[in-house]
Amino acid sequence: MEAFGGSSPLSPALVGRFRQEYEKVVTSCQEKIQHWKKVESDYEALQDRLHTLPNKLSYDIMVPFGPLAFMPGKLVHTNEVTVLLGDNWFSKCSAKQAVELVEHRKKYVRKMLDDLQKVMKNFESRAEFTDLQKMSDAAGDFVDIREEIEDHSIETKGKYGTAHKLHSKPKLSTVSEVDFPTNGSDTKFMGHFQSEEELWAHLEELERQELLGEPDRYSAAVALSCLELRKLQACDSVYTQRILPMPNTVETNGEDASSSEEKEDKRTDLNRMYRAEDCITQGDFHKEVTNSDLFGGQVNGSTFYHSDDEDDIDVGDNSVPTIFFSHTVEPKRVRINTGKNTTLKFSEKKEEAKRKRKNSSGNGHATPELPNIKTPADIYRVFVDVVNGEYVPRKSILKSRSRENSVCSNTSDNSAAEFDDRQGVQRSINCDEATQSDNSESIMEEEEAEGRQQLPKKLPPSSGTTEAFSRTVIEKEPLSPSLIPHPVIAHPVLPTILERKSEGVLSKASEETPKRISKFKAARMQQPS
């Protein structure tokens, strides 16, 4: 076809060749059309037959056996038709259903016919054109239009072309680099975008500028993907995005229960997700922080949308604006399996304890209020018990040697039985030891004995004044190395409802019975010696 476009005139041989090829195509098309027409007519006949087939119970037919022989017979079960679906799969259906199937197949056949007709027509016209070419040369009715194209014009065309291309980057010289507007954008964003589209447009603009200006910050591909993602997510509800856990925000989230996480879900917008994604893709928290400046505006915009009080958004004055999410510390309900379905509730004391511990231990982290939890050990360090004015970390319940006896074990009935026995023993020992015990204490014991599982007690050598049966966990040393892998431990927890009462009692009791030591504690003390 290009030959017709204005190159040198065609030789008759070439033209003849063209025609031959086109003719071939046309004839093949015609054959195919013939074939498909026959198929269509067969289907029509089949449809007619299927329509009338159920009218009679049985038909007299000539049954073929072999290619040449027939036998008179009857066609029965006239409504049951087995249809070949292809690939040796058959479907048993009624005559009506078979009719529908046939209709569907006819549709396909018609489509094939149409396509073939079009192709044939196309090639026929092309074949004609070869003749016309000849005709035009002779008769002069059709003029071959030719235009000489000069070489130098191609360059200019190319130059103009790039500008008009959709995704071409404009030349850097013509575009002034825009300092990424951190503060400026903040103020702008603070002023609340009226429409979502404005926000998107602005963000895209910033993205483009970012791409142009500072490619080292993050790859263009990531940025582009972010752009696209954002566009996609703009359509979907922002609130349904899942949160990817971000180490940066663990410190804020560490203590929060799932409820607060849900809040974050809502709060989180694309921003967070992108941050997390970038984290994951790049594995660089610094970069994540730098990315945040890109989304800083968005975050601020998000506050517009979400107006969540708990979000603290800091856009730093330094060159790397960072966003810090802070959350109000909520009392956390931690459910520990104490066997009696008791729940641990954070009391305010414990929060204070945490904070004091933090300050004392000198954990310096970005958010002074919230503890930095990075390992499970941190959790246990942070969630401390207030015992007699001292803040002692809790031992993991899993590390308790006397876990079987501990409150937390709910594993088997045997353990419970053993536990009861030991309780009895324990009690007796304690009774023997604490001859000077208060009535309140005994009452306490009884209360404990009645329904609740008890804690084996360990007295820390430092305090030395605690008593048995206090419901708080008392560890030997907060930072002793024996703490962690210690097989002997115990105590988990378990403030129960009686905690407050007992704590009051405890303080009294602790003063008065220094000698009480649980047998387990005694055993342990013997061990290292």
Added chain:
Amino acid sequence: MAGRELREEGERLRRKEELSRKIKEQKVVVDELSNLKKNRKVYKQQPNSNIFFLVDRTETLSQCKNTLDELKKAHQEMENSEKTKIKK
């Protein structure tokens, strides 16, 4: 132009041939049906398959006659159009 005409001519010829063939076939069918004894059974083949359904003789005879007439008409029209073209 000449090519197109040639092609059209070829098509017409093909159609004509087909038509005449069909007419011949139909004539044979009609003759055979009419020359059957009364007690004979007539079976009609289901297209594209090897199954023959029993049909009524008189009915099929009339049907075949109708088709023959139609084919003859078509043939006639073609001949008429050709004649008019030739006359032009």
